[in-house]
Amino acid sequence: MKKYYSFLIFILLTTTFNAQDTIQKVExxxxxxxxxxxxxxxxxxxxxxxxxxxxxxxxxxxxxxxxxxxxxxxxxxxxxxxxxxxxxxxxxxxxxxxxxxxxxxxxxxxxxxxxxxxxxxxxxxxxxxxxxxxxxxxxxxxxxxxxxxxxxxxxxxxxxxxxxxxxxxxxxxxxxxxxxxxxxxxxxxxxxxxxxxxxxxxxxxxxxxxxxxxxxxxxxxxxxxxxxxxxDIQPQKQLEIQPFGVTQLDTYPEEENNPFRDGQDFKLNGGLDAKIGITNDLTLDLTVNPDFGQVEADPAAIALDGFQIFFREQRPFFVENKNIFDYQFANGQDNVFYSRRIGRTPQGSISEIDDEFIDRPSNTTILGAAKFSGKTKNGWSIGILESVTSREIAKIEDENGNRREAIVEPLTNYFVSRVQKDFNNRNSFIGGIFTATHRDLGNAFDIDEEDPNTDETIEVVGTRENNLNLLRESAYSAGLDFRHNWKERKYFIEGNIVASHVTGSKEAIEETQKELTHLFQRVDADHVEVDPNRTSLTGTGGKLVGGKSGGGRWRYEAGVFWRSPELELNDIGFLRQADDIRQFISARYLFLKPTKFYRRANIKLDQFTTFDFEGNYNRIQYQVEGFMNYQNNWWTELGFGHKPRIFTNTFLRGGPRWRFSDENFAYLFFGSDQRKRFNFTVGYSGSRAQQNSFSFNRFVLRLRYQPFNALSISLNPEFRLEPNKTQYVDEVDFNGVPRYITGDIDQQTLSTSIRLNYNINPNLTIQYYGEPFISRGRYKDFNFVNNAVANDLSERVTLFDTTQILFNETDDEYSVDEDKDGVEDYTFDNPDFAFVQFRSNLVLRWEYIPGSELFLVWSQGITGDGDSRQHLFRSLDDQILGQQPENTFLIKLTYRFVL
Missing domain, CATH: 2.60.40.1190 (Immunoglobulin-like)
Structure with missing residues (x-):
């Protein structure tokens, strides 16, 4: 009933505030x-x-x-x-x-x-x-x-x-x-x-x-x-060709007896980018063997919930005109097209044998890509993208020089088409999207190739050992979207619908059903179940939203999103979780006229509820947030909210639906005048759950300093404390019954991004970016799930006592005698962790003539496991400052021919 009340509130808001609007006629x-x-x-x-x-x-x-x-x-x-x-x-x-x-x-x-x-x-x-x-x-x-x-x-x-x-x-x-x-x-x-x-x-x-x-x-x-x-100006058909050359030297710590890690690698590379004006409205972009070596590294991140992490696109070919291809069909970052899938890390795993060394490609090579995009005078927006990525092979060699190879990514073709049409005096549009992904799995198994170094035939293995049979052979998605504005664009209604269809082997589709996105194997779900004989999966998603976007002081909107359990977009899109229906309503009040106290301000109220397709009422949340920019240009942003009901279908990774304790959260950020040569931001966000079952504390400091016009420096440290009494650890078997283990985790994360920009002139700049990242988790007080949906924490889990659980330091695992009969019932690995990473880029960029550039790049990186028993700052010293980093030195020269 709550979702119907929300739509009723939305209707009342529309009728109430509509009477207060006055339309300002501006010549x-x-x-x-x-x-x-x-x-x-x-x-x-x-x-x-x-x-x-x-x-x-x-x-x-x-x-x-x-x-x-x-x-x-x-x-x-x-x-x-x-x-x-x-x-x-x-x-x-x-x-x-x-x-x-x-x-x-x-x-x-x-x-x-x-x-x-x-x-x-x-x-x-x-x-x-x-x-x-x-x-x-x-x-x-x-x-x-x-x-x-x-x-x-x-x-x-x-x-x-x-x-x-x-x-x-x-x-x-x-x-x-x-x-x-x-x-x-x-x-x-x-x-x-x-x-x-x-x-x-x-x-x-x-x-x-x-x-x-x-x-x-x-x-x-x-x-x-x-x-x-x-x-009488004539449309100019654009024709630009931009060849590039790259020379690259990689240095890294030498590994004894490892033929793939002798201390350094050197390579030359080249490619071509082109921009061809088919008409003045529509442009064809081409890239052959693109290089993205000058692109800044992704920020470090770690996610204990098992979900994939979204990273923004930074590669120039995919970034340009990305608005035409965008199809954000629901809330959050869910999108039918997520260009980071193209050139992704190879997905196949390798079964290692003792004393083997592996040379595994870090990214899939993009052989070529073409993009046809633009907008015509009569209101058609058109985008077509085609890309082919190569088959990737990992090399494996043992101490005796015996070499084998394994395919870790098949030859893959990606296709995206997008269209929109404006009408109704540009106040409305309707559009559509279609995507297709095809993997050449037929040529991914048992292939013989010649070794270019010896002219001998090498066995190239593409079998179940690298999980290529778990990849989907093809994936399609299609969608329709629309938006209509009326009353001088002050009001709107918009919506879309998405359908997906994936095909593959029985193993691949069974694996899809069991992925965290879907979890058809959930033990308490009656509306889904794993079918091991399926070779395809079809699902839908979409949204319908309406509201007020202008006129007067009020803005508001309400709507509904849905993602069916079978929806699957992650071959070329981004989908965090399926099996979700979400209703929301939002209202914002604007303080449009400055006073002696503030320059501008606003306040916003949000509410949403979620259900799954079985009808389970999973969540409701209320939130209030506000922003104020003072007359001295300092500012404050704050918010607080309440989550009286929190259920999730994914926490136990296929186990029963899980209940979190009721939670309250708040955040407060404030900052100084950002025009000043020195300015700062200080912030805190945190949450607390009942019975102290979970808390979250995030402390943020952002410092920016520009001592003189040519130099700017920023330092952004961030510290997180995330204790949780019931962090998921593992699923084990206890006398034929699944047993879900959780533990009390003390997780701490420290990161600091550092940026330095020195501008010799507008066309010659030196840019530095660096980020050390450390996340450490220590577990104690292990317990098992007793009643996953119980309101009281003590009924939800049962704590192991000291006679039931024993830590084996030699095997780095815990053994459990749950029934106390003196016989080990099950074991699970020690979940303590310490993840340490440092990434940096130093780039000199010179645009020596408009459109043509020279890049000198020095990248450093360290990634490893620290000691979870150490303090965070000790890990910083031992694992980052005390280690030899991997270095990449790169020179890239481009020249743009405008014909």
Whole structure:
């Protein structure tokens, strides 16, 4: 009944607050540009002394947007726009009565440091997407692709464009030249584009805009003014080819008698990236043997719940235009397309024999990939991606030189297609997605190949020893989505549906049914069961959400998500857990007008409940959170919540449904003015469960310092304490009955990310990133599950007494005589752990001409097991500072040919 009450509350909110809304009519501004028509194009040098700028008038009269919307800004801004058949030219005059105080801080590209000004162009005029070009007073570029009506700004988009700045007695000047080939627009006698110019006045942390956008507007791009006067410009078909070469040296500790670990490896590599404009709207991106050696390492993480960890995509080929391929069908990070699956770590395991050495590839090689994407003038968004990854082979050799090889990843093809169509005056869209994954398992077993070193035939083993038979042979998914906005985009309803179908051997589909995502083997589940004869699995998921996104002070939404037990997306998507139905409702109140105390603030209330497909009522949660930015630009973010009901189907990994004790949680973060050269953030988040069965404490400190314009440093230490009296340990057999063992864990985790950026000039930067990570867990007071759904902790588990359990130090395991008859009933391994990791990247990046780059990279890494009996800082000293790291030295040179 609770879910029906939530929808009733949503309806009441809609009718109540709708009566309070007043629609602000803001006049659309229009700027009319003019062509050069034979006039010499301006020289981009930061000085406005060319006659070409006299062809058009200045436009200005900017209005403040933040913090005090619709008031005169502290300093005014003017701009001009002219064009020819190849470029658009923009001139800015950013007035400043105290030019000596202009903040011209250097940063890497997309750093957005100090004073800046930007132009946003909605060239499709779809009122949802746009291109943003930002220039700082120091001459640093920033470029982003805007989507979701301003809710998403993708700074991975790196077009070629030109700019220069200067400071004089009246303020600062910027000149910009943007090639039309870097923009997308349709063919038309006169182009009409959405236009916005936005300036940040750093000293006052103030934003002013050319086209006023009220704080209660339903979006950003939909509220732009218009750029007129673009007559007879021809779409520019983009053709760029970017070959690259890489030389790499790896050094590491030499391992005695290990032929694969002699202390160093050296290799040369090369590849090609290309961008071909099929039309001005649609682009074909190609990559052959791509190299991502300059990409920053993923942050370290450890998860005791058994679920996979989501890492964001950082590889340039997959990042660009990723908004077109995105299909986030439910809550959280669940997505039909998760590009990190392409090039993943090989999935096959290897059965080792004593005294064998293994050379195992760390990633699957991407042989090539092609991406066709873009958006047409009539509202079609199109994305097609095709990628092939190679068959990966691990080499195995014993002490006598006998060598064998094992296939650990088969040849695999990945395909994604995505389409959306705008209609109803761009207020609505409908779309779809289709994905396919095919693995060549037929050629993954018992293959003979020639050894290139000896010309001898080697047995390449692809058998059950490396679990390739547990991989699914094919996987398909398809979905439909829609969104409709009405009443000037203030209200919306959106939804989607997803279906998946996977096929494979009986072993593969049985393994799929038993994975943590599904757990068909749950002992108390009547709606699912493992069928060992199945060779396919089909499931569905989706969402339906509606609410208010603009107008007035209130925002609210309510909806439902679902994932059927059979839904499976993890061949090319990301799905944490199936068998879930979730209802939610959220309301937020905005304090739009600043006062003497704060600049902006908001408060939010959330509620959700979850069920499984058997009808079990698993969870309900309430949460209140708020944010306030004070007049001195310090800020506070806080929240608290209550979880009166927490059941989970996954905790015992196939065992019965488990109940957690009722829980309360809270967090508080506050920070200083982030414009200052030194600023900080301090935060705490924690939770407490009844009967002290579980607690969580996270302490966060973020320090940032910029001693001078060219150098910035950040230090972000974090410490976690996670004691839990019933942490899952193992499942054992006790007289033919499953016995689920849990224990009292004292888990502590310490990590510190360090970043240093030194900017010699806007195109030459040195960047350092490093992160030591240590997580240690010690167990005691082991117990077994007695009644998994009992409210009282003492009834939920039964503690072993000292006569029942004994630790065998030689075998590093616990033996249990549960019935106290003097005979060992079962054993389980010592679960204590200490995971230690250090990763770092030092990168010199030089964009020696626009679009062409030189990278010098030094990466270090240490990963290992520490001593769980040691203090965290002792592990830091012994396992990181006291160990010889693995090093990678890399030189990568790219050259972009623009044809």
């Amino acid at each position: 659309k501004r229009i700027y009319t540009t003019k062509p050069l028509n034979g006039t010499e194009a301006p020289n981009i040098d930061g000085v406005l002394d060319e006659s070409a700028w006299d062809l058009v008038e200045w436009t200005g009269d900017f209005i403040e947007n933040e913090p005090d919307e619709n008031t005169p800004p502290s300093q005014q801004t003017k701009f001009k726009i002219i064009y020819d058949q190849k470029y658009i030219y923009v001139a800015y005059r950013c007035f400043d009565s105290e030019p000596e105080k202009i903040e011209n801080r250097l940063s890497r590209r997309d750093g957005f440091a100090g004073d800046w000004v930007e132009i946003n162009l909605d060239t499709y005029h779809d009122k949802r997407t746009g291109f943003s070009f930002t220039i700082t007073a120091a001459g640093v570029k920033g470029d982003e692709f805007i989507s979701q009506n301003g809710d998403n700004w993708d700074d991975s988009w790196n077009p070629i464009w030109y700019t220069a700045t200067s400071i004089d007695k009246d303020g600062w000047i910027a000149e910009v030249k943007i090639p039309l080939s870097q923009l997308k627009f349709g063919k038309s006698k006169e182009q009409i584009w959405g236009l916005q110019v936005n300036r940040r006045f750093f000293r006052n942390d103030e934003r002013s805009v050319w086209q006023r956008i009220p704080q209660d507007a339903p979006g950003w791009v939909s509220e732009f003014g218009e750029l007129h006067g673009l007559l």
